Amino acid sequence: MQQKKIFKILIAGSFGSGKTSLVRTLSEIEPLTTEKQISNSQERLFPGKKTTTVALDMGKLKIADDLEIHLFATPGQERFSFMLDILSKGILGALVLVDATNLASIDEAKNIAKKIRELYEIPIVYGITKTDEENAKSFEEIQIHLGNEDDAKIIKLDPRDFESSKRALLELLKLILEQ
Ligand SMILES: Nc1nc2c(ncn2[C@@H]2O[C@H](COP(=O)(O)OP(=O)(O)O)[C@@H](O)[C@H]2O)c(=O)[nH]1
Ligand SMILES: [Mg+2]
Secondary structure (H helix, E strand, O other), rough: OOOEEEEEEEEEEEEOOOOOHHHHHHHOOOOEEEEEOOHHHHHHHHHOOOOEEEEEEEEEEEEEEEEEEEEEEEEOOOHHHHHHHHOOOOOOOOEEEEOOOOHHHHHHHHHHOOOHHHOOOOOEEEEEEOOOOOOOOOOOHHHHHOOOOOOOOOEEEEOOOOOHHHHHHHHHHHHHOOO
């Protein structure tokens, strides 16, 4: 029997940037999620968002008979950032989501990418979400704000949409395979 290859991918990004949505959209198995009701103060900042991930979301996507992607989404809140250390073992690439409607999300994405780079030599792709929202910053503005000294690839995606989510993941996979 052919040996199955498993690619572990980290999905990171600020609170509300679309990590849980992405795992739910892409996973072929019922994703393992650890959501809880969010507090009132968070609800005020993110109207409509009712839950937050407390530990991680995990999902699985089959690319070919012998190739599976395992997705691990870390919680976006600062106090859970230690999960990044635990989760990142054996991770081959990271998709860092950026909420286009929220400048603070860009800074957080930058910090996450920096932290990943300090710990690991893995490809990072920035995924810009919520570009359909009225108050979304332009791609150019986000690009400038990201600074992106390391020339990481930046792509738009809608984590609620399968095709655009898969495309973003395949871009990352390509970088991993080219390494
Ligand atoms: N309009 C729009 N909403 C999005 C997009 N991505 C995620 N959302 C919504 O944003 C909210 C937060 O997403 P969630 O996946 O919980 O974010 P997380 O905190 O990173 O896990 C949810 O209500 C999603 O449906 C997007 O590209 N466009
Ligand atoms: Mg979440």
